[in-house]
Amino acid sequence: MLTIKTLIDMHATRLSFTGRVGLVPTMGYLHEGHLSLVRRAREECDHVVVSIFVNPTQFGPKEDLSKYPRDIDRDLSLLDPLGVDLVWMPMPEIMYPSAFQTWVDVETLTLRLEGVTRPGHFRGVTTVVAKLFNAVQPHKAYFGQKDAQQAAVIRQMRRDLSYPIEIVVCPIVREPDGLAMSSRNVYLDPQQRKAATVLYRSLSAAKEAYEDGVRDAETLRQIMKDVLAAEPLAEVQYVSCADYDTLEELDTVTGKALLSMAVFIGKTRLIDNVVLG
Secondary structure, eight states: OOOOOOHHHHHHHHHHHOEEEEOOOOOOOOHHHHHHHHHHHEEEEEEEEEOOOOGGGGTTTTGGGGGGGHHHHHHHEEEEEEETTTOOOHHHHHHHHHOOOOOOOOOOGGGHHHHHSSTTHHHHHHHHHHHHHHHHHHHEEEEETHHHHHHHHHHHHHHHHHHEEEEEEEEEOOOOSSOOOOOOGGGHHHHHHHHHHHHHHHHHHHHHHHTTTTHHHHHHHHHHHHHTTTTEEHHHHHEEETTTTTTTBBBBBOSSEEEEEEEETTTTEEEEEEEEE
């Protein structure tokens, strides 16, 4: 497994690859969710590139970039047995050189859900992913369903900018009690960790109602809110029942839909979702 930091080395190594290349973009502090993406890429591609870059431009003014968990040695030890060909760990000055002023901005999709409370977040995401696509030139790029809106935004960017890349969205990997795996879970104390299971319990309750025939979107949203309200440590930021592709809030579920939410447990902001239909 080769590890590099410069763009020149990235380009040179990419030229040496023959066959199909898969890219797994990450911000490091890897968990089983990330590793499931790597395994999927390994199954489907001749070469696998993992990027590790804590992207400063997707953090808002009230989000502490310096506190984002990092452990490169641990990350590399997890990736090494999985058959990864290359780990690219660019420095911020490589991704954002001095006087940087060019951005990729997907407009409408980014104004909903996460975009309401995290303005500018997706501009940072799409810009850095576009730069990763340009540098690695993968045939396939792998993202997790847990960041459902991010996946939808990147699919839109791929279509709009005509990237010849297949976007593969892989299922959420959960702990045995249902909590979606996230690098942010490390911030939870034992009491908060137990309380955090309320996200999946609320989603599961709404999904069960859907499977029992409920199609009224507001009813499904209210089911989620009621379960969340029963947890004293949960502070709800949003609850959504939206179209899977456009992320527009629904009145009635008639096709593929996304149940999603953002909830603070203590000071830790968690997101989760399930897909209907």
